[in-house]
Structures are given as structure tokens and as C-alpha cells.
Amino acid sequence: MSALREIVRDDALAIAKSCGHPTVEPRHVLWGVIRALQGDAPADIPFEGVLRLLEPHGTSDGPPAVPPEIEATIGTVTDTATALALAHRLAADLGVIPGGDGTAAATATPDAVVATTTATAAPSPAPDTEASILAEPDALVGLDSVKTAIRRLLALQHLNEQRAAAGLPTVDASKHLVFTGDPGTGKTTVARLVGRLYKVVGLVSKGQLIETGRADLVAGYVGQTALKVQAVVQRALGGVLFIDEAYALAQGGYEDFGSEAIATLVQMMEDHRDDLAVIVAGYGPEMRDFIESNPGLRSRFTHYVAFPNYDADELVRIFRGIADTSQVTLADGCDARARELVEAEIRQPDFGNARFVRTMFEAAYANMAARGLADGTIDGPELRVMQPGDLEDPGSGPHDAHVPIGFRPPDVERPPDEPAGTGDAPA
Secondary structure (H helix, E strand, C coil): CCCCHHHHHHHHHHHHHHHHCCCCCCHHHHHHHHHHHHHCCCCCHHHHHHHHHHCCCCCCCCHHHHHHHHHHHCCCCCHHHHHHHHHHHHHCCCCCCCCCCCHHHHHCCCCHHHHHHHHHHEEEEEEEEECHHHHHHHHCCHHHHHHHHHHHHHHHHHCCCCHCCCCCCCCCCCCCCCCECCCCHHHHHHHHHHHHHHHHHCCCCCCCEEECHHHHCCCCCCCHHHHHHHHHHHHHHEEEEEEEHHHHHCCCCCCCCHHHHHHHHHHHHHCCCCCCCCEEEEEEEHHHHHCCCCCHHHHHCCCCECCCCCCCCHHHHHHHHHHHHHHCCCCHHHHHHHHHHHHHCCCCCCCHHHHHHHHHHHHHHHHHHHHHHCCCCHHHHHHHCCCEECCCCCCCCCCHHHCCCCCCCCCCCCCCCCCCCCCCCCC
């Protein structure tokens, strides 16, 4: 595989994963080609139009699948000329520029065909504005303190902007953030919104989110870790680099290269401070240790946003919201059954918050399908009505058999909720 083709494939996979899409589609390949070409990217393909194709964000957490037809499309890239030709063909077929011939739609997966047809036939969505983006976190269940923190950060940037316009000195306001909280509390969702918001207010040029972790940053041999970090940062330039479970970078042994990854990241944050934002996320105590592991981290990450755990009422609201989005009608008793399952799990040290609720809904949906097909056909109310009996605990086995999410030791108790907001790093 040529180097350019490999970069296109990696970038297409990265953007599909960061958008929560389960399958790599022509829209992701187009983004990957443009990113791979960098300075040689065609000026006649509006990047805003490419980004709009990536909406709405999905909910997939796993690595995206790459269908054979998409592999074949990426396989046409052998050099800059073939990459440019592919970029123009995909942009035309996806409606970003005039002149489509349907090729991209013909080679897409069924879901991608629907997305492509909609993107081509429907009018372009209104561009992001500060108000429209801020309305999205307002619509999320709970997270009131997080919403306040994001608005406070935005106010800080506006204050500096107005003071500069008035000829007054400004106080350096770092774009970089530390998100602390348990799994499933909305950190990745809010990170995506921050990227778009930063783009609208001019803090970054593009606003994309690149999600990564230790496996993408740390290599096993001398000299390779710095190259991996540089490659990931290059993809994030103009947007937000989101490092989940970032504390894992500082938890290696004597011969581990995590410290090299941290040092390289700090240097690249300085080199690209005008067009890169970095958000690191993880459990509160571990993240404090991570920030203290390197003086460069302490000086650059001064804003902390704590994500509290959801309570049972909020989790039931999230469950109902997933059902509404899926156009599934909940029969009487479903809310009560969902609450019963949530309250049975919520005190477990590895509880996944909204992730648990989504898993619970997906298990119930599978049971709903099996129940409907019991007589050989699924029709009438069986297509859309979920019954209380469809809901069951998505976990398997006793609680003490649960595997903790991420790198957190199983004997570490969940820390109490920290005050959310921004300000100096905790001592």
C-alpha cells in the first residue's frame, strides 16, 4: 500500500470513529483524501461542505467497518494526481461541488446511500453559529454544571477579544481543557461541541475532533513514539485533539515510552498553539496525577471541567430519549422497569452511566425483535412498541465479575463529584 493511500485510509477511519459512525463511507474517504493532501488539497472543494456531510454524529463506540467497495475506492489512490481525481469525484457525487455522476452513491453501503441522497437533494443546513451550538448542550440531559463551565470559557474568550479591541491588555486564556469524570458522562459528546464552538469563535480554523488514546500515541521501540504523536497531532490541526484516558500515558514502567509521548505532545502544543486545542479526559484522581507528571502539562492545562455522574431520574430520561430518537414507543411500565434496572446497577464501581442505558436499550430492542418474530412475522405494534418484559439487565454474571472500564484499578473507589467549572488546576 502506498504511503498516501495508507494515510487516506487511516484518516477516513479516524473521522468515522470520531463521529461515532459504525461504517466508513464515501464522505469519510473524501475527508481523508483532503487531509492527506494537506497543502495540495483542491481549493475548489469547500471544507465547510465536507464537514457538513459528517453530521449528524452517531453513537458507535467501536472501530468502524471498512466495506470492500470502500477499500476498492481507497485503493485507487497511488499518488497525488489520483488522490486529487478521487477528491473531485467524491465531492461531486456527494453534492459538495456540481457535476456528480452517482459513482460515490453507487459504491456506498445502504446507509451511506441514504445519507448521500439526503445530502445531495436537501438544502444545505444552516451554518453553525454560537447560539445554535450552545443550544445543543442545553438539550442534553443533566450536565448543568458542565454547561455553565462551557459558557464561562466562552465568556472568557469574548472578554479578551473586547479588551484587545479597546486597546487593553488581555489575560492569556488557554484553549486546552481537562475533562474529569466516570465513563458515559458525556465527555466525548461535549468535546465535539467544543471543537465546533472554538471554530465559530475563531480559536481554531476547522473545528474537527480527532479522538485518540494511548495505543495511538505510544510505540514499543525507540524513536517511533514521537512519530506517532506527530502524525495524530497533524490530523488534529485546526481542531481539537481529544485524548481519552490520558492518564494511561503516565502509568507505564521504567522502559515505557509514555513520557516521550507526553513530551512530544507538549512540544507540538507549543508549536501549534494558534490552531490546536487539546482536551484530555479521564477519572479525576488519575488526571490530577497525569497533569502533575510534566511541568509543560501543568502550565498548559489550567481549565478543569468535571462531569458528574447521572442520577436515576436523568438516566431514565436518557433511556426515553434514545427510544424517541429510534421511534420506538414505550409501553406502560417500561419507565418503571428501566428505573429498576438502573437503580440496581448505579452504585457499582464500573457503572457506565449513559453507556449502560444505551446497552440496556439495545438489549431490549433485540428482545423486542425476538418477541415479534416468535410467530414468524413482525408487523403491527411489534414494529414499534417495546414492552416492559423486553428490558433486562444487559450485564451478565454477578457484580463482582464485572470488568472495570479503562485502566482504573478495581479497588479504587469512585471519587465524589468535583465542583465543575474552570479555573486553576487543583493542587
